Amino acid sequence: MENALSARELYDRLQRGESLTVLDVRNRDEYETWHIDAENTAQTPYAEFMSAKVKDGIPDLADSLNLEEPVVAVCPRGEASDQVAEMLRESGIDARNLADGMDGWARVYVARELPTESEGDETVLQYERPSSGCLSYLVVSGGEAAVIDPLRAFADRYAEDACEFGAELKYAIDTHVHADHVSGLREVADATDAEAVLPEGARHRGLSFDAKLVVGDELAVGGLTLVAIHAPGHTSEMTLFRVGNTLFSADTLFLDGIGRPDLERETRRVSQRASGEGETESPSGETASNDPRPASDGANELAADLHETLHERVLTLPDETLVAPGHVHAETPRREDGTFTAQLDSVRESVPLLSLDREEFVARVADDLPPRPANYEDIVAVNLGEKSVDGETAFELELGPNNCAVQ
The missing domain is CATH 3.60.15.10 (Ribonuclease Z/Hydroxyacylglutathione hydrolase-like)
Incomplete structure (x- = not known):
């Protein structure tokens, strides 16, 4: 998918030290238990993005997170994060979805x-x-x-x-x-x-x-x-x-x-x-x-x-x-x-x-x-x-x- 990044591609980019932000849209407890380690990370639940969308507040929410582009959105299986990535792109932010989410990340070997x-x-x-x-x-x-x-x-x-x-x-x-x-x-x-x-x-x-x-x-x-x-x-x-x-x-x-x-x-x-x-x-x-x-x-x-x-x-x-x-x-x-x-x-x-x-x-x-x-x-x-x-x-x-x- 054009706007998706595979887990292996993300791994390779992180290993090369490329600048990007891993944006985890799972709940806080899920994130704290297990997440992708990257130099630049952010965590905001999917529900907050949905609430901000209703109020046309996605740009303000994104600004508050100090996201360094490109942004890679992450969720358990790549579904909710796909919607978040699309919201960010509509706001002019270079954002992609992590295909298959954390499940995909767990299959990198x-x-x-x-x-x-x-x-x-x-x-x-x-x-x-x-x-x-x-x-x-x-x-x-x-x-x-x-x-x-x-x-x-x-x-x-x-x-x-x-x-x-x-x-x-x-x-x-x-x-x-x-x-x-x-x-x-x-x-x-x-x-x-x-x-x-x-x-x-x-x-x-x-x-x-x-x-x-x-x-x-x-x-x-x-x-x-x-x-x-x-x-x-x-x-x-x-x-x-x-x-x-x-x-x-x-x-x-x-x-x-x-x-x-x-x-x-x-x-x-x-x-x-x-x-x-x-x-x-x-x-x-x-x-x-x-x-x-x-x-x-x-x-x-x-x-x-x-x-x-x-x-x-x-x-x-x-x-x-x-x-x-x-x-x-x-x-x-x-x-x-x-x-x-x-x-x-x-x-x-x-x-x-x-x-x-x-x-x-x-x-x-x-x-x-x-x-x-x-x-x-x-x-x-x-x-x-x-x-x-x-x-x-x-x-x-x-x-x-x-x-x-x-x-």
């Missing part, structure tokens, strides 16, 4: 090649989902490939990209049972010859589908070896993978923070579900736990595990280790090549929490936590195979910020 130390045919791609900050990886070597932490919304992308490098997927790997997004592990495995791989501890979390379970194992991908490192903390089963000098640090160590320790449901709750003990039927017909303990129970213990993991298994790696994390946020810096990576010695300096002793670390990490990801318990249930949802429901479950980090 960008791949960049990571720097590697090898001169062979090895390639590592980093996938960025800017709407949530989720990062996934494709490791390619010798006609074989492995995808690490695949997203269900983009399950068909990984095999296609591997094919571009003349490779077939051998493994689909989850570093842990995710709580912020729906995993594409089974969808990738079902659509290809790839073997689904999860940490051994996922069995004790309530895993209900067949997968290769690893702990401290090595997985061969062409001429490369993925070395599994058990790294409890964000979750009890968390497992990192190292290949050459690159560490896929998942939700254990970010470039400017660490993973939160309070998103794992208690083993007791999982076993109760299996036995039917402590559950009632909800109005929707699904079971709900009667366990009165908050989901953050066990956070202190996991925080202590995370401190040990970081100081005994991660920070002891060579300083030149390239950290490739599982998440970023709006302020996370990029390398000059556009990737979200950094050497371990640089990350050590960028994350103040790493300098705390065990007691201070546990108190800070377990007690000062941001809001949990939306629908995280449902997402965990889907990723364990306890609950089945269709693709559209899965997409809607994970909309919004991931909130997996402590900084």
Whole structure:
């Protein structure tokens, strides 16, 4: 559409640093929960524009917002914002609508090649989902490939990209049972010859589908070896993978923070579900736990595990280790090549929490936590195979910020 901008076009313009204003016409609470991060943003509900139109007051409303042109209007699905963009154009303002709105923004998925130390045919791609900050990886070597932490919304992308490098997927790997997004592990495995791989501890979390379970194992991908490192903390089963000098640090160590320790449901709750003990039927017909303990129970213990993991298994790696994390946020810096990576010695300096002793670390990490990801318990249930949802429901479950980090 002539007066519409695709989500990918908006992403590219923001990355190039072009001047524009992202005008969000959703309600304030929707905006504050989740929005597009841009240097110039404005937020005014659609209803205010409709009221101003009745009074011929669109020019005055636009002036009050100090909009820098061009303006890109945003709403959930691109319908209300299309009307706002038209009102602004009628007032002489260069305005476009974001096609498909925030739903379209959530479908942007960008791949960049990571720097590697090898001169062979090895390639590592980093996938960025800017709407949530989720990062996934494709490791390619010798006609074989492995995808690490695949997203269900983009399950068909990984095999296609591997094919571009003349490779077939051998493994689909989850570093842990995710709580912020729906995993594409089974969808990738079902659509290809790839073997689904999860940490051994996922069995004790309530895993209900067949997968290769690893702990401290090595997985061969062409001429490369993925070395599994058990790294409890964000979750009890968390497992990192190292290949050459690159560490896929998942939700254990970010470039400017660490993973939160309070998103794992208690083993007791999982076993109760299996036995039917402590559950009632909800109005929707699904079971709900009667366990009165908050989901953050066990956070202190996991925080202590995370401190040990970081100081005994991660920070002891060579300083030149390239950290490739599982998440970023709006302020996370990029390398000059556009990737979200950094050497371990640089990350050590960028994350103040790493300098705390065990007691201070546990108190800070377990007690000062941001809001949990939306629908995280449902997402965990889907990723364990306890609950089945269709693709559209899965997409809607994970909309919004991931909130997996402590900084």
